[in-house]
Amino acid sequence: MESLILLIGATLRIATPILFGALGETVIERAGILNLGIEGTLLLSSFIGFVTAQAADSLWIGLAAAILTGIILNLLMGFLVVTLGLNQHVCGLGITLFATGFALFAFRLIYGGVSTPPALDESFQPLNAFTGTAFAPLFSQHWLTYVSLLFVPLLSWLLFRTSFGLRLRSVGEAPDAADTAGINVYRMRYTALIIGGALMGLGGAFLSLAQLGAFTHGIINGRGWVAIAIVIFGNWKPWRVLAGALLFSGVQALQLRLQAEGVPLPYELLLALPYLLTIVAIAIVGRNASYPAALLKPYRREG
Amino acid sequence: MPVIELRGITKRFGSLVANDHVDFDVETGEIHALLGENGAGKSTLMKILYGLYQPDGGEILINGSPVHLKSPADAIANGIGFVSQHFSLVPTFTVSENVLLGHEGGFLIDKAAMKQRVTAMADSLGMNLDPDAVVGKLAVGQQQRVEILKALYRKCRVLIMDEPTAVLTPQDTEKLFETLRHLQAQGMSVIIITHKLNEVLAVSQRVTVLRLGKVVGRTATADTTQTGLAEMMVGRKTVTVVRNSEHKVGDLAKLDVRDLHMTDKRGGLLLRGLSLSARGGEIVGIAGVAGNGQSELVSVLTGMAVPQSGSVLVNVQPMPFGQPKALAKLKIARIPEDRLRGIIGDLSVADNLMLEQSDQFTSFGHLKNRQIRENAEKLIRDFQIKASPNDPARTLSGGNIQKIILARSLAQDPEVIIASQPTRGLDVGATEYVHQKLIEQKQRGAAVLLISEDLDEILVLSDRILVIYEGRIAGEFAAENADIQAIGALMTGANLSPEAGLAGA
Numbered sequence: 001m002e003s004l005i006l007l008i009g010a011t012l013r014i015a016t017p018i019l020f021g022a023l024g025e026t027v028i029e030r031a032g033i034l035n036l037g038i039e040g041t042l043l044l045s046s047f048i049g050f051v052t053a054q055a056a057d058s059l060w061i062g063l064a065a066a067i068l069t070g071i072i073l074n075l076l077m078g079f080l081v082v083t084l085g086l087n088q089h090v091c092g093l094g095i096t097l098f099a100t101g102f103a104l105f106a107f108r109l110i111y112g113g114v115s116t117p118p119a120l121d122e123s124f125q126p127l128n129a130f131t132g133t134a135f136a137p138l139f140s141q142h143w144l145t146y147v148s149l150l151f152v153p154l155l156s157w158l159l160f161r162t163s164f165g166l167r168l169r170s171v172g173e174a175p176d177a178a179d180t181a182g183i184n185v186y187r188m189r190y191t192a193l194i195i196g197g198a199l200m201g202l203g204g205a206f207l208s209l210a211q212l213g214a215f216t217h218g219i220i221n222g223r224g225w226v227a228i229a230i231v232i233f234g235n236w237k238p239w240r241v242l243a244g245a246l247l248f249s250g251v252q253a254l255q256l257r258l259q260a261e262g263v264p265l266p267y268e269l270l271l272a273l274p275y276l277l278t279i280v281a282i283a284i285v286g287r288n289a290s291y292p293a294a295l296l297k298p299y300r301r302e303g
Numbered sequence: 304m305p306v307i308e309l310r311g312i313t314k315r316f317g318s319l320v321a322n323d324h325v326d327f328d329v330e331t332g333e334i335h336a337l338l339g340e341n342g343a344g345k346s347t348l349m350k351i352l353y354g355l356y357q358p359d360g361g362e363i364l365i366n367g368s369p370v371h372l373k374s375p376a377d378a379i380a381n382g383i384g385f386v387s388q389h390f391s392l393v394p395t396f397t398v399s400e401n402v403l404l405g406h407e408g409g410f411l412i413d414k415a416a417m418k419q420r421v422t423a424m425a426d427s428l429g430m431n432l433d434p435d436a437v438v439g440k441l442a443v444g445q446q447q448r449v450e451i452l453k454a455l456y457r458k459c460r461v462l463i464m465d466e467p468t469a470v471l472t473p474q475d476t477e478k479l480f481e482t483l484r485h486l487q488a489q490g491m492s493v494i495i496i497t498h499k500l501n502e503v504l505a506v507s508q509r510v511t512v513l514r515l516g517k518v519v520g521r522t523a524t525a526d527t528t529q530t531g532l533a534e535m536m537v538g539r540k541t542v543t544v545v546r547n548s549e550h551k552v553g554d555l556a557k558l559d560v561r562d563l564h565m566t567d568k569r570g571g572l573l574l575r576g577l578s579l580s581a582r583g584g585e586i587v588g589i590a591g592v593a594g595n596g597q598s599e600l601v602s603v604l605t606g607m608a609v610p611q612s613g614s615v616l617v618n619v620q621p622m623p624f625g626q627p628k629a630l631a632k633l634k635i636a637r638i639p640e641d642r643l644r645g646i647i648g649d650l651s652v653a654d655n656l657m658l659e660q661s662d663q664f665t666s667f668g669h670l671k672n673r674q675i676r677e678n679a680e681k682l683i684r685d686f687q688i689k690a691s692p693n694d695p696a697r698t699l700s701g702g703n704i705q706k707i708i709l710a711r712s713l714a715q716d717p718e719v720i721i722a723s724q725p726t727r728g729l730d731v732g733a734t735e736y737v738h739q740k741l742i743e744q745k746q747r748g749a750a751v752l753l754i755s756e757d758l759d760e761i762l763v764l765s766d767r768i769l770v771i772y773e774g775r776i777a778g779e780f781a782a783e784n785a786d787i788q789a790i791g792a793l794m795t796g797a798n799l800s801p802e803a804g805l806a807g808a
Binding site: 161162163164166167169170173174176177178179180181182183290293301 | 355374375376379385387390391392393394395396400401403404405406407408409410411412453
């Protein structure tokens with residue numbers, strides 16, 4: 001029982017950055033844009049948030065900087081794929097390459113070739129609730145984790161119960177229809193990118209400002225790509241995206257635990273487990289995936 | 304005072320003048336037909352009225368006051384609605400979501416109220432529509448009704464319909480006209496863009512005719528006739544195709560279809576023992592209401608579907624099922640129902656023209672570009688395709704795309720031609736051309752199977768008429784004694800019920 005509670009607690013912690021990223025990506029893809037820049041966006045947000053927090057000696061300013069970084073990189077994506085109508089795959093990967101390279105370059109400039117990752121003197125600390133009870137490990141979470149969970153019903157409501165959501169989805173499904181209905185397709189797509197960018201920024205910030213309180217090059221370590229898979233697994237629905245994030249993180253938490261307990265399995269296999277599971281899950285669920293019909297398609301009025 | 308008045312509208316695309324000082328007006332509560340061949344400038348004019356294009360000259364007056372329509376939103380705000388040929392619907396949304404989109408009336412969506420309003424509106428127009436149905440799963444006719452509801456919901460006073468019947472069955476067309484009359488009774492004006500003369504006569508009160516971007520006629524419908532309209536539209540006397548019987552019909556069935564049975568995945572019967580034959584030198588027309596097995600028959604004959612049982616013989620040789628590649632060897636040519644599926648839009652005209660004979664134009668997988676080009680130049684000349692070999696095929700008009708398909712299939716001197724809806728959506732000139740080509744082919748000795756929902760087309764072209772109903776041939780008529788009443792009765796499965804007359808309409 002105690003180990004199960006520990007496991008669930010770890011699952012929630014591991015899920016947080018992935019959930020932020022996947023929710024952000026969901027909003028953006030719902031508007032018809034595949035943002036493969038997510039991996040680099042998470043990394044650069046994480047880095048800028050960290051550096052700013054250190055320089056300003058304020059976690060909150062760091063957090064704001066991370067969110068802003070996420071938004072700026074997504075606006076750049078918007079300029080490339082919405083305004084210029086360029087290929088989304090190429091631009092997304094380009095942004096990931098740029099953001100990754102930029103983060104590493106700036107890191108070298110600021111910290112030089114340090115052997116131990118720089119850490120914050122003070123980072124966001126987990127909130128402790130139910131201390132002294134068996135549930136304490138479960139509720140010893142960062143406030144950002146709760147925020148990420150709150151975004152699930154919030155986005156589900158926004159997407160499916162409001163006119164804003166209806167419009168956003170229409171732009172991702174049939175932009176020509178949205179346009180003739182008097183909806184500004186470009187503005188809608190930019191709005192989606194801003195919301196998604198802010199969420200990605202939160203995801204990046206969670207790692208460097210809360211969970212680790214430090215920054216390393218490998219801090220994101222493929223979480224962005226996992227988020228994209230989870231969006232497909234979640235069929236572009238926030239609740240199912242949450243389920244996907246928990247599934248992945250649950251297996252991740254489990255394999256970490258198995259490693260710690262010295263299960264006689266090659267640790268490489270255990271490490272690969274969550275990813276193998278992702279592939280299997282996508283192969284099963286992805287067959288019925290209902291992609292937003294206008295995903296990857298730049299919108300131009302036919303003339 | 305007219306509700307809409309366009310004065311001297313001019314629109315140029317590069318060197319092309321799409322609209323040349325066009326004057327056009329619509330009265331309150333009238334159905335006004337805008338008639339013209341493809342490329343006459345009808346759609347351009349209406350897109351200007353809907354704010355999709357900006358005119359290079361002229362002015363637009365609504366209820367007598369000049370307006371600037373910078374976008375569809377402006378047009379909607381001025382009470383103008385547009386139902387385009389390609390619906391502006393979100394396929395994954397429900398009927399009511401589509402109707403509301405962009406005009407939800409608040410941040411929160413009240414689903415119950417929304418459904419109620421949509422249902423009430425549909426009822427007032429005599430439509431039967433489920434507000435919760437997902438639009439992508441509806442039949443085309445119903446999707447069009449959703450479009451009309453959308454316009455109405457936006458408080459539209461003038462509804463523009465671009466070629467509304469191009470995609471409809473005769474039954475749906477009749478229903479559409481009823482809906483339009485409902486709208487008219489509610490005081491709305493309707494502009495119907497069309498090139499079908501019988502529709503103009505059936506539904507409109509006035510008609511404006513465009514040719515090459517200019518207004519060439521404006522008249523009350525009651526004062527004109529089909530011939531009169533056709534002359535205005537085409538600008539020359541149209542020749543009605545006459546069946547030429549000065550050729551020999553062979554004794555041998557070139558196409559012999561025997562007892563085809565086919566079921567869908569859920570076990571529904573699509574073909575129920577369908578048999579037919581066509582001899583060299585005859586056009587056999589298949590008349591029927593859409594959805595009675597026509598498309599399945601075509602799929603089998605063009606190698607795209609495999610029936611559960613039955614056989615097809617082409618010149619006494621069995622045709623293997625599900626192998627489109629075998630068609631060329633058996634000399635079967637096909638003119639597909641959806642011409643955009645018959646071409647690859649991003650490939651050049653030349654590439655499309657050799658697509659079905661690609662083996663002849665390659666050696667060891669290497670394209671013989673000179674032969675491809677020569678082939679294209681020859682076919683472009685022979686079939687009067689208005690394009691150059693390197694143009695991407697998608698840039699061509701519907702008529703010219705159909706010519707590519709004709710050129711490609713007919714240049715091989717086929718033995719059997721499967722023509723499915725060969726003139727759907729084409730203008731008078733192009734239709735006439737296609738008909739002429741089919742007649743040439745039968746005179747050459749080919750067997751032509753003509754599947755069409757346009758009964759007039761079947762009557763004009765066919766030497767024998769077969770009626771398809773629920774997956775089998777329900778009756779046969781020789782062209783000389785084709786009885787529209789009897790054909791109509793068989794098409795609807797009735798034994799001369801009162802509905803029988805409908806087919807002749």
